[in-house]
Amino acid sequence: METLKYDLIILGSGLAGLSAAIHASTISKGKIKIAIVTKLHAMRSHSVSAEGGLSGVLYGKDNKDSLTLHAYDTIKGSDYLADQDAVEVLVNGAPQEIKFYEHLGVPWNRTEDNKISQRPFGGMTIPRTAFAADKTGFFLMRALYDTVLKSENIDIFHEHYATSLIMDKNRFNGMFTMDIASGEKKLLLGNAGIIATGGAARTYKLTTTAYSSTGDGIALAYRAGLPLKNMEFVQFHPTSLVPTGVLITEAARGEGGYLLNSKGERFMSAYAPSKMELAPRDIISRAIITEIEAGRGLVHEESGMSHVLLDLTHLDHKKISEKLPMIKEICIKTLGLDPDNDPIPVRPAAHFTMGGIHSNINGQVMSGPSGPAMANLWTAGECGCVSVHGANRLGSNSLSQCSVWGRITGIGAATYLMKKDISKYDESFSMKFAQGEEERINGILEFDGKNNPYDIRESMQETMDLNMGVYRDRIGMAKAKKELQVLQEKFKDIYVEDKNDVYNTNLRDVLEIGNLLDLSQVIAEGAIARNESRGSHALRENPKRDDKNWMKHTIAMNINGKIQLSYANVKVTKWQPEERKY
Amino acid sequence: MKKSILPILTYSSIIAVPLFLFIYAISYIFAAAYMYVPIQALLGISLAIFCISNGIELFVYKTGTKNVLRLSRHEVDQTKSTISHLVGSKSTKTITFNVKRFNNKEKQLELHKYKVQVDKFTSVLTALLKVKSHSDSTLSIRCSCNMGICGSCGMEVNGKPVLACETNVLKNVKEGDEIEISPMTGHPMVKDLVTDFDDFFSKHISVAPYLERKNKEEQYNAKEIYNQSNDDISKFLPYSYCIMCGLCLDACPVVNTNPQFAGPQALSQGYRYYADSRDQMGEARLELVNAPEMVWGCEFAGACSDACPKGVDPAGAIQLLKFEVMKNSLVGNAPDNK
Numbered sequence: 001m002e003t004l005k006y007d008l009i010i011l012g013s014g015l016a017g018l019s020a021a022i023h024a025s026t027i028s029k030g031k032i033k034i035a036i037v038t039k040l041h042a043m044r045s046h047s048v049s050a051e052g053g054l055s056g057v058l059y060g061k062d063n064k065d066s067l068t069l070h071a072y073d074t075i076k077g078s079d080y081l082a083d084q085d086a087v088e089v090l091v092n093g094a095p096q097e098i099k100f101y102e103h104l105g106v107p108w109n110r111t112e113d114n115k116i117s118q119r120p121f122g123g124m125t126i127p128r129t130a131f132a133a134d135k136t137g138f139f140l141m142r143a144l145y146d147t148v149l150k151s152e153n154i155d156i157f158h159e160h161y162a163t164s165l166i167m168d169k170n171r172f173n174g175m176f177t178m179d180i181a182s183g184e185k186k187l188l189l190g191n192a193g194i195i196a197t198g199g200a201a202r203t204y205k206l207t208t209t210a211y212s213s214t215g216d217g218i219a220l221a222y223r224a225g226l227p228l229k230n231m232e233f234v235q236f237h238p239t240s241l242v243p244t245g246v247l248i249t250e251a252a253r254g255e256g257g258y259l260l261n262s263k264g265e266r267f268m269s270a271y272a273p274s275k276m277e278l279a280p281r282d283i284i285s286r287a288i289i290t291e292i293e294a295g296r297g298l299v300h301e302e303s304g305m306s307h308v309l310l311d312l313t314h315l316d317h318k319k320i321s322e323k324l325p326m327i328k329e330i331c332i333k334t335l336g337l338d339p340d341n342d343p344i345p346v347r348p349a350a351h352f353t354m355g356g357i358h359s360n361i362n363g364q365v366m367s368g369p370s371g372p373a374m375a376n377l378w379t380a381g382e383c384g385c386v387s388v389h390g391a392n393r394l395g396s397n398s399l400s401q402c403s404v405w406g407r408i409t410g411i412g413a414a415t416y417l418m419k420k421d422i423s424k425y426d427e428s429f430s431m432k433f434a435q436g437e438e439e440r441i442n443g444i445l446e447f448d449g450k451n452n453p454y455d456i457r458e459s460m461q462e463t464m465d466l467n468m469g470v471y472r473d474r475i476g477m478a479k480a481k482k483e484l485q486v487l488q489e490k491f492k493d494i495y496v497e498d499k500n501d502v503y504n505t506n507l508r509d510v511l512e513i514g515n516l517l518d519l520s521q522v523i524a525e526g527a528i529a530r531n532e533s534r535g536s537h538a539l540r541e542n543p544k545r546d547d548k549n550w551m552k553h554t555i556a557m558n559i560n561g562k563i564q565l566s567y568a569n570v571k572v573t574k575w576q577p578e579e580r581k582y
Numbered sequence: 583m584k585k586s587i588l589p590i591l592t593y594s595s596i597i598a599v600p601l602f603l604f605i606y607a608i609s610y611i612f613a614a615a616y617m618y619v620p621i622q623a624l625l626g627i628s629l630a631i632f633c634i635s636n637g638i639e640l641f642v643y644k645t646g647t648k649n650v651l652r653l654s655r656h657e658v659d660q661t662k663s664t665i666s667h668l669v670g671s672k673s674t675k676t677i678t679f680n681v682k683r684f685n686n687k688e689k690q691l692e693l694h695k696y697k698v699q700v701d702k703f704t705s706v707l708t709a710l711l712k713v714k715s716h717s718d719s720t721l722s723i724r725c726s727c728n729m730g731i732c733g734s735c736g737m738e739v740n741g742k743p744v745l746a747c748e749t750n751v752l753k754n755v756k757e758g759d760e761i762e763i764s765p766m767t768g769h770p771m772v773k774d775l776v777t778d779f780d781d782f783f784s785k786h787i788s789v790a791p792y793l794e795r796k797n798k799e800e801q802y803n804a805k806e807i808y809n810q811s812n813d814d815i816s817k818f819l820p821y822s823y824c825i826m827c828g829l830c831l832d833a834c835p836v837v838n839t840n841p842q843f844a845g846p847q848a849l850s851q852g853y854r855y856y857a858d859s860r861d862q863m864g865e866a867r868l869e870l871v872n873a874p875e876m877v878w879g880c881e882f883a884g885a886c887s888d889a890c891p892k893g894v895d896p897a898g899a900i901q902l903l904k905f906e907v908m909k910n911s912l913v914g915n916a917p918d919n920k
């Protein structure tokens with residue numbers, strides 16, 4: 001086992017992780033030693049799949065937009081579960097991020113007078129989503145990755161899987177990692193850490209997310225005894241491609257696409273007459289499921305999946321080629337369907353984890369439900385929960401959030417590390433911990449039980465799809481809880497077929513499945529407790545929002561292997577809760 | 583938006599650049615002859631010949647059958663026609679996957695056969711993951727996004743380098759309902775279908791693939807956006823779609839015989855940043871690529887552009903870089919370019 005020492009260890013190489021690295025490096029003038037640990041090649045993180053764009057007010061004077069309006073839209077979109085002070089940080093920081101990416105080489109779409117174009121997005125009153133065709137995330141990722149290459153003080157550990165955080169007395173010491181390519185175990189010691197590993201939508205079967213979106217960082221924090229927040233809020237993207245679940249960007253509706261039911265009606269008029277197809281995602285997802293349940297959906301012949309249609313055929317073909325080229329390419333390559341001529345079959349699929357590691361407004365990880373915040377551990381991006389998205393995220397606010405908190409945490413960590421009197425990692429404690437961890441991982445490699453881990457994953461995902469979906473009911477949720485417990489038990493008796501050290505993805509998958517199982521239980525527990533409907537959590541038995549009893553964040557902690565729930569207040573500054581109508 | 587920013591090189595620039603250089607070279611020859619400087623006259627003659635041969639080659643390449651930027655349209659039609667005969671057939675089909683797996687202990691490829699049930703939507707990646715989940719968990723595959731944008735799942739299907747996630751199985755089956763899968767043999771192999779990217783990443787770094795500005799402080803604390811028009815964007819946009827999947831290197835005959843050659847991915851990215859009007863590194867970029875194992879290693883086979891799943895045209899980019907290097911070595915950096 002190799003031991004490597006760093007000042008700052010960043011786990012995850014998506015938008016949040018890479019921005020954190022760049023800003024930490026810049027602010028410290030290259031003086032701190034930074035490690036980026038990623039289970040993929042750094043430039044392949046799931047942020048590349050973000051399509052529609054990044055929200056931020058750029059030309060308020062021209063289009064009557066304002067930071068206050070962006071904040072209001074976000075808070076109303078969150079169904080009043082967002083912390084309003086954090087939302088203000090988001091909207092204040094977002095415009096600068098758009099310019100920052102422009103300075104790194106991102107080819108934002110521009111208007112004729114060379115300004116950055118902005119497109120309409122769901123729940124946004126004014127078009128304020130900057131975009132680079134429908135490959136925004138990809139372009140941002142390439143710009144960040146390429147920029148990271150400039151910094152000599154940043155080492156990238158491609159394809160290293162972190163199996164544990166090393167924590168003692170609320171201090172982060174580093175992490176235990178496995179080099180996937182060689183199977184070598186490495187102990188990474190660091191005086192500060194940033195967790196930026198993204199979401200956990202792979203707890204579901206039909207999902208728009210990458211195979212790698214397994215919430216590893218969230219699960220690692222949870223197992224290390226750190227609190228998670230609002231995990232029951234899982235966003236379902238209204239338009240995933242049937243039958244594969246690949247994301248069809250909201251920008252398709254932003255550019256003028258219609259949602260049609262089997263009668264050819266634009267059914268959104270019954271659910272959100274003023275916003276129509278550009279209502280927030282939770283509302284559209286529920287509308288689609290309601291249409292399908294009322295018999296106004298269509299059935300996909302091959303897969304038997306029910307769906308509605310996303311119609312772009314009335315749009316200018318040139319507009320589709322210029323602004324939605326990837327959508328077109330995906331439809332053609334996977335379905336043999338050209339969106340210029342035929343409507344696209346779509347249905348809601350698991351997309352975004354609104355919850356995550358409980359952090360304060362600076363992205364510092366909280367050590368308990370009400371703090372105190374940890375001095376040397378931060379979290380940024382989808383895996384953290386500040387919370388700015390509350391119960392429902394607005395489209396294109398995710399890229400802003402990743403960038404804004406990537407910067408905040410990177411600067412925060414570097415500033416902390418440049419202080420003289422910080423406490424260093426405890427090397428002997430960490431070594432001891434790492435030895436135990438090495439034995440545990442080697443032990444998993446020897447597993448010779450009777451259950452196939454992939455069957456367990458499939459059962460888990462089906463259970464979540466069926467019972468923890470767009471609409472939830474008490475019987476279903478109770479069933480899910482029971483089923484997940486059974487699967488956890490089964491997971492103790494699995495076999496690992498691949499005993500090879502080199503590029504053993506069987507072992508990595510098993511570790512991921514363990515993470516997903518833990519997180520799906522937390523999702524179920526939080527959902528069962530929340531006796532109201534808010535944002536993405538729609539309870540059939542109680543379709544009303546209950547501000548008196550439930551305008552609060554769910555905090556879940558792992559106490560001796562059991563999930564313990566508690567609650568924290570939502571910060572309200574200027575915007576009092578009101579009925580959410582569009 | 584008035585100006586199209588589609589990834590298409592205008593024909594005018596293909597003709598204009600060599601023509602400009604040709605005329606320049608001719609005048610250079612006369613000037614050199616008049617002043618009795620034989621070496622420079624020779625240089626002028628060789629540049630003229632270079633311009634003619636490469637100009638013709640590039641023009642043929644851009645207009646002829648090799649045109650990858652049009653290939654996407656061509657692909658559209660092909661996809662449609664192949665898929666259409668399958669529409670309505672609900673049945674699944676059992677396909678034999680002949681997977682050549684790299685055995686990391688024996689250091690050789692071994693053939694494994696798997697039977698997989700597929701329907702008309704099943705991609706090669708989905709099928710292989712099915713194998714991993716249900717029949718052979720030891721099979722190693724690199725994958726992530728499942729939508730052709732992360733660049734993880736490059737491999738060879740029936741000998742052709744492709745992304746497994748956007749390659750349909752039934753469209754690619756051969757006689758006897760079989761399909762051949764192997765790792766990208768043009769890269770060092772790690773295990774099964776997984777190849778090593780260390781070398782590939784170092785090559786990428788060798789061209790300084792990032793935007794350089796004189797005012798670094800301002801670059802990281804952006805106040806105002808840089809002025810750039812849609813016309814400026816269209817000069818580098820076609821080359822900015824690179825997802826670093828490595829398929830072009832796998833296809834490149836030069837890299838396969840001379841591993842020192844930087845290869846199409848890196849060089850196309852060198853051009854991408856050179857052509858970006860916001861970049862201020864200028865001539866230094868051309869010096870980086872003016873070497874035998876850099877642009878001059880390219881023999882213009884065009885295989886890279888055929889292989890690119892995202893319509894980047896690395897072969898075209900390298901030729902444009904060659905012109906820029908030649909132009910720069912004779913006349914310095916033209917002021918209108920930077």
